[in-house]
Amino acid sequence: MIWCVEDDASILDIEVYTLRSTGFQAQGFADGGAFWSALESARELPELVVLDVMLPGVDGVELLRRMRAAPATRSIPVVMATARGAEYDKIQALDLGADYYLTKPFGVMELVSCVKAVLRRCARPSHVLHLSGLTLDQDAHTVSCDGQRVPLTYKEYELLRLFLSHPGMAFTRDQLMAQVWGTDYCGETRTVDMHIRTLRQKLGAYGEKIETVRGVGYRLAEPSAGDGAEGDVTAATASEE
Numbered sequence: 001m002i003w004c005v006e007d008d009a010s011i012l013d014i015e016v017y018t019l020r021s022t023g024f025q026a027q028g029f030a031d032g033g034a035f036w037s038a039l040e041s042a043r044e045l046p047e048l049v050v051l052d053v054m055l056p057g058v059d060g061v062e063l064l065r066r067m068r069a070a071p072a073t074r075s076i077p078v079v080m081a082t083a084r085g086a087e088y089d090k091i092q093a094l095d096l097g098a099d100y101y102l103t104k105p106f107g108v109m110e111l112v113s114c115v116k117a118v119l120r121r122c123a124r125p126s127h128v129l130h131l132s133g134l135t136l137d138q139d140a141h142t143v144s145c146d147g148q149r150v151p152l153t154y155k156e157y158e159l160l161r162l163f164l165s166h167p168g169m170a171f172t173r174d175q176l177m178a179q180v181w182g183t184d185y186c187g188e189t190r191t192v193d194m195h196i197r198t199l200r201q202k203l204g205a206y207g208e209k210i211e212t213v214r215g216v217g218y219r220l221a222e223p224s225a226g227d228g229a230e231g232d233v234t235a236a237t238a239s240e241e
Helices: 009-021 032-041 060-069 087-096 108-122 154-165 173-181 190-209
Strands: 002-005 026-029 048-052 078-082 100-103 128-131 134-137 142-145 210-213 217-220
Touching (some): 002 009, 002 032, 009 026, 009 108, 048 060, 060 078, 060 087, 078 108, 087 100, 100 108, 128 154, 134 154, 134 190, 154 173, 154 190, 154 217, 173 190, 173 217, 190 210, 190 217
Parallel strands (some): 002 026, 048 078, 078 100
Antiparallel strands (some): 128 134, 134 142
C-alpha cells in the first residue's frame, strides 16, 4: 500500500489514480494531521509514503521527522514531493531521512518510476508468506485467515509453511515426513494424512487450497490472478503439538 499526502485535491487524485492504474494499492490524505492519525492507528503500515512538504497544519518536514523518530515507522521509505526546488530544501529533506525528492511539476510516470526504484532499493527479505487472505508470519510464528486467529499445532504450522514456501509443488508423504517430522521419525505416513485433514479443517475455505495429488501426495494450489496478498491481518501464535 502506497500512502500519498497532498493538500491539492487535483494532484492527490492524479497520484492515487496513477499508482492504482499501474498495479499499486494507494490511499490519499489531504493533510498531515489525518495522515499521522491514520499512521498511529494502522494495523498494516504503508510500504512507502509520497509526502508533500507544504501541508496545512503539520507540514511534510515535521511529519518526516516524526516518522524517523518512531521505531515503528522509521524504516518506511519516504518520497518527498514539493514545488520548493531549492537545494537547501532538498538537503534538509534528505538529511532527515527522505529516500527521494521529487520537484513539482513532475510527470505521472516519473512518479511511478520513482516509487518502483525506491521500493527496489529499500526492499527487505519478507518473513511473511501470503496466499490471498491466508497469512503466515515466520518471525511471530503466527497464522491468520482473513484477519482471524488460527491456532495451529507445531506440525500443522510447519506443513503450512512448507506449502506456502513452494506453491504448486507436489510433495510425497515421505518428503513431508522428512521435512516436517525429520529423517529419524519412524512413524507411519498416515500421520501426514491426519495432520493434513486437521489443517484443512482449521483453515476453512483456505484448506481447499491444499490439494491431494493422486499417486503422489499433496500440494498447495498456485495462486490465481485474484489471489493477492493485501488486507489487514491479525495473527495468532501457533501452539506446540
